[in-house]
Amino acid sequence: MGKKVFVNKANITLEGPLTVERAKELHLLLVERLDGMPEQAGGAAIDLCRVDDIDACGCQLLALFLENLKRRGAAPMLTAAPAAVRERIVTLGFGELLALQPEP
Amino acid sequence: MTTPRGENETVDLNRFNQVFFEECAENLAEMEQILISLGDREPDPEQMNAIFRAAHSIKGGAGIFGFNDMTVVTHVMESLLDRLRNQEIPFAPGMIDLFLEAGDAIAMQLAGHREGKAVDQEVIDGVRARLQQAIDAGAGAPAPGLPADQEEGPPQQEAEQLPRRCRLAFTPDPEIFTRGIRMESIVAELAELAEPGEFHCNAQLMELPELAEADPERCLTRWEFTLLTRASLEQILDVFMFVADEEQLQIEEDEPVDRRTPEGEPAPEQGIVPAAGRRVYDSNETAPGAFGRRGNETEASFRVNVTKVDQLVNQVGELLITQAMLSQIAVGLDPILHETLQRGLVQLERNTRDLQGSVMSIRLVPISIVFNRFPRLVRDIAAKLGKQVELKTAGDSTELDRGLIEKIADPLGHLVRNALDHGLETPETRAACGKSPTGTLQLSASQVGGRIVIDVIDDGAGLNRDKILAKALECGIPCSEAMTDEEVWQLIFAPGFSTASEVTDLSGRGVGMDVVMKNVQAIGGRVQIASEAGKGARFTISLPLTLAILEGLSVAVGEEKFIIPLNVVIESLQPKPEQLKSVNGRDVVLVRGEYLPILKLHRIFNLEAEVTEPQRGILVLTEADGERGAILVDALLDEQQVVVKSIETNYRRVDGSAGATILGDGRVALILDLPELFTMHKKL
Numbered sequence: 001m002g003k004k005v006f007v008n009k010a011n012i013t014l015e016g017p018l019t020v021e022r023a024k025e026l027h028l029l030l031v032e033r034l035d036g037m038p039e040q041a042g043g044a045a046i047d048l049c050r051v052d053d054i055d056a057c058g059c060q061l062l063a064l065f066l067e068n069l070k071r072r073g074a075a076p077m078l079t080a081a082p083a084a085v086r087e088r089i090v091t092l093g094f095g096e097l098l099a100l101q102p103e104p
Numbered sequence: 105m106t107t108p109r110g111e112n113e114t115v116d117l118n119r120f121n122q123v124f125f126e127e128c129a130e131n132l133a134e135m136e137q138i139l140i141s142l143g144d145r146e147p148d149p150e151q152m153n154a155i156f157r158a159a160h161s162i163k164g165g166a167g168i169f170g171f172n173d174m175t176v177v178t179h180v181m182e183s184l185l186d187r188l189r190n191q192e193i194p195f196a197p198g199m200i201d202l203f204l205e206a207g208d209a210i211a212m213q214l215a216g217h218r219e220g221k222a223v224d225q226e227v228i229d230g231v232r233a234r235l236q237q238a239i240d241a242g243a244g245a246p247a248p249g250l251p252a253d254q255e256e257g258p259p260q261q262e263a264e265q266l267p268r269r270c271r272l273a274f275t276p277d278p279e280i281f282t283r284g285i286r287m288e289s290i291v292a293e294l295a296e297l298a299e300p301g302e303f304h305c306n307a308q309l310m311e312l313p314e315l316a317e318a319d320p321e322r323c324l325t326r327w328e329f330t331l332l333t334r335a336s337l338e339q340i341l342d343v344f345m346f347v348a349d350e351e352q353l354q355i356e357e358d359e360p361v362d363r364r365t366p367e368g369e370p371a372p373e374q375g376i377v378p379a380a381g382r383r384v385y386d387s388n389e390t391a392p393g394a395f396g397r398r399g400n401e402t403e404a405s406f407r408v409n410v411t412k413v414d415q416l417v418n419q420v421g422e423l424l425i426t427q428a429m430l431s432q433i434a435v436g437l438d439p440i441l442h443e444t445l446q447r448g449l450v451q452l453e454r455n456t457r458d459l460q461g462s463v464m465s466i467r468l469v470p471i472s473i474v475f476n477r478f479p480r481l482v483r484d485i486a487a488k489l490g491k492q493v494e495l496k497t498a499g500d501s502t503e504l505d506r507g508l509i510e511k512i513a514d515p516l517g518h519l520v521r522n523a524l525d526h527g528l529e530t531p532e533t534r535a536a537c538g539k540s541p542t543g544t545l546q547l548s549a550s551q552v553g554g555r556i557v558i559d560v561i562d563d564g565a566g567l568n569r570d571k572i573l574a575k576a577l578e579c580g581i582p583c584s585e586a587m588t589d590e591e592v593w594q595l596i597f598a599p600g601f602s603t604a605s606e607v608t609d610l611s612g613r614g615v616g617m618d619v620v621m622k623n624v625q626a627i628g629g630r631v632q633i634a635s636e637a638g639k640g641a642r643f644t645i646s647l648p649l650t651l652a653i654l655e656g657l658s659v660a661v662g663e664e665k666f667i668i669p670l671n672v673v674i675e676s677l678q679p680k681p682e683q684l685k686s687v688n689g690r691d692v693v694l695v696r697g698e699y700l701p702i703l704k705l706h707r708i709f710n711l712e713a714e715v716t717e718p719q720r721g722i723l724v725l726t727e728a729d730g731e732r733g734a735i736l737v738d739a740l741l742d743e744q745q746v747v748v749k750s751i752e753t754n755y756r757r758v759d760g761s762a763g764a765t766i767l768g769d770g771r772v773a774l775i776l777d778l779p780e781l782f783t784m785h786k787k788l
Contacts, residue, residue, distance in 0.1 A: 027320035056287035068315040093305035
């Protein structure tokens with residue numbers, strides 16, 4: 001099977017629950033997105049506006065994704081996280097790892 | 105969108121849920137035991153703490169495993185208990201019943217998750233509302249036991265427990281995510297223990313693998329928590345009860361922050377406390393702290409899946425068969441030429457027997473597991489019937505096979521209900537008879553020879569012979585005035601028999617005693633009754649020690665082999681013609697002045713036998729349940745340990761057999777059930 005090509009290489013939108021039940025599927029998706037990222041990608045926005053739930057496994061996966069992006073020279077940023085998702089990320093102690101900006 | 109988990113993952117999750125279910129059931133049982141022991145007394149601080157801990161553990165576990173419905177009742181219950189132990193609200197006698205009801209509600213929810221049983225939400229809501237009412241009602245009342253000038257101040261305990269800063273480092277098991285554990289619940293529970301605004305949680309990645317190479321379900325995160333708390337170390341450890349062991353959790357505590365401490369004193373040293381946590385999900389089940397062990401239990405016991413034990417028992421059974429086979433072969437060998445081999449086989453036999461003994465002892469559990477259910481039952485039923493009953497138990501530590509424990513609980517429960525309903529009198533009646541108004545019900549267990557004997561004894565009115573005979577006649581059950589007392593008592597085991605003039609929801613439904621007998625017989629047990637009018641009754645259940653392996657005598661009848669349990673064999677003999685008689689057309693043998701009926705296995709099992717006449721065969725004299733008989737066989741083969749296999753599971757029920765076994769030569773042999781054979785013989 002050929003490699004997927006993503007039209008919008010800088011912005012990544014995730015949706016649905018980011019939980020352990022979907023960990024494998026999300027992992028595949030994020031690996032594909034990572035492979036599709038150009039070298040020295042610059043800014044990469046990860047849009048969480050369509051995410052409705054997240055758990056520790058999901059937070060860890062996001063954190064790993066972000067670290068891998070950084071290794072490729074990107075400056076990733078999580079954006080538009082719904083309040084409940086943001087609160088859960090903070091509760092679980094991933095606020096710093098996910099570089100969650102204070103709410104405006 | 106969700107991705108369904110693989111079968112293995114589901115199985116894993118179920119396995120870990122199962123551990124929570126067991127812990128939850130144990131906590132409920134512990135709570136109930138304390139509550140029942142109290143009567144209407146107020147629990148002392150230690151008991152209060154124990155009840156609180158049980159409720160708290162259930163709530164914590166339920167939250168972590170995602171059984172959120174179970175946290176509802178436990179949360180309010182915990183709040184009430186917390187206020188009680190802090191003497192914020194006064195204790196009221198009705199609270200014991202309320203806590204018992206709450207325990208029942210939680211047990212119902214547990215059964216809902218565990219066995220898919222229906223949960224009556226109205227009951228849950230009702231209990232929750234009553235617990236909340238108790239909190240609200242108590243909030244306005246003055247705190248008990250406190251001097252008037254202290255009533256407005258902080259609770260004594262709180263004043264003594266000054267807040268201190270704790271730092272926790274939690275490195276979870278890599279499998280924590282796939283085990284259905286919710287980290288957010290753990291964090292939330294821990295945050296609850298902190299002073300307002302004094303909780304901080306920070307997650308760190310311990311490894312940073314290439315994303316493509318990472319296992320997304322494997323936990324690579326380590327958490328650090330900092331909190332200012334008044335909670336005890338035990339309370340903090342309780343949060344991690346289901347998830348952490350001592351290597352995975354480190355706690356560092358500062359000295360309490362006490363502003364009253366004079367300045368200038370040396371700063372207290374910080375201490376790192378190794379967490380004596382419990383590790384439920386450990387791959388190494390023998391590790392200290394594994395599988396939910398509590399404090400002093402750390403080295404004493406650990407949980408093992410029953411299937412694993414059964415597998416071990418089966419394997420030992422197979423080993424016994426192999427050993428028997430080798431011994432059989434060795435019989436034909438020259439003892440001088442094969443001396444070393446023979447010695448080795450003797451050693452093998454000894455080792456096999458030792459191994460069997462050790463393995464069987466794993467299956468043995470104390471009967472207190474069943475006895476502990478009865479204080480609550482007796483309390484509830486006695487209250488319902490307006491009777492005063494004291495329950496006594498003896499021999500609680502008597503051990504019997506786990507499989508038997510599960511099967512004896514219901515029949516025993518029925519006997520207890522029956523004794524309360526029909527046996528023990530009301531306080532007025534007892535007083536009129538010159539008895540103490542409080543009746544006594546005693547449950548006792550002991551090991552007698554190769555059997556376990558359980559007695560249910562009451563000091564009530566005893567069985568009423570005339571009433572039983574009249575009822576039996578009315579029900580069309582064959583009986584006569586000439587019957588002995590023992591025979592009359594046995595009538596109550598007839599299907600549909602009940603002398604209760606009123607049908608109650610306890611035991612007078614006309615069903616039960618026959619079911620009791622059937623259930624007890626199904627596990628190789630017997631029920632005997634002794635009764636004295638006005639003094640009371642004794643129901644004695646006798647059970648085999650284990651169902652898995654028995655000592656047997658193998659005998660041949662034609663082409664078939666049978667096993668006679670060794671504990672019923674008295675002797676075997678070749679009868680002389682003058683010993684053989686015929687009484688009422690039935691063959692009997694005269695042994696030391698006693699005529700014993702001859703049971704011809706070939707006739708009972710419809711077989712072609714080499715020997716059909718007693719004088720040409722061998723008679724095995726047996727005694728079971730006080731009845732004696734001589735079994736006619738072609739030949740005695742061997743004395744051996746046999747592994748009992750259920751014939752019903754593998755084939756179908758065969759009357760007169762208590763199971764089957766596989767012999768050393770691979771053939772199947774029936775294990776004889778002597779009491780049933782005696783009954784079958786009488787009907788021939």
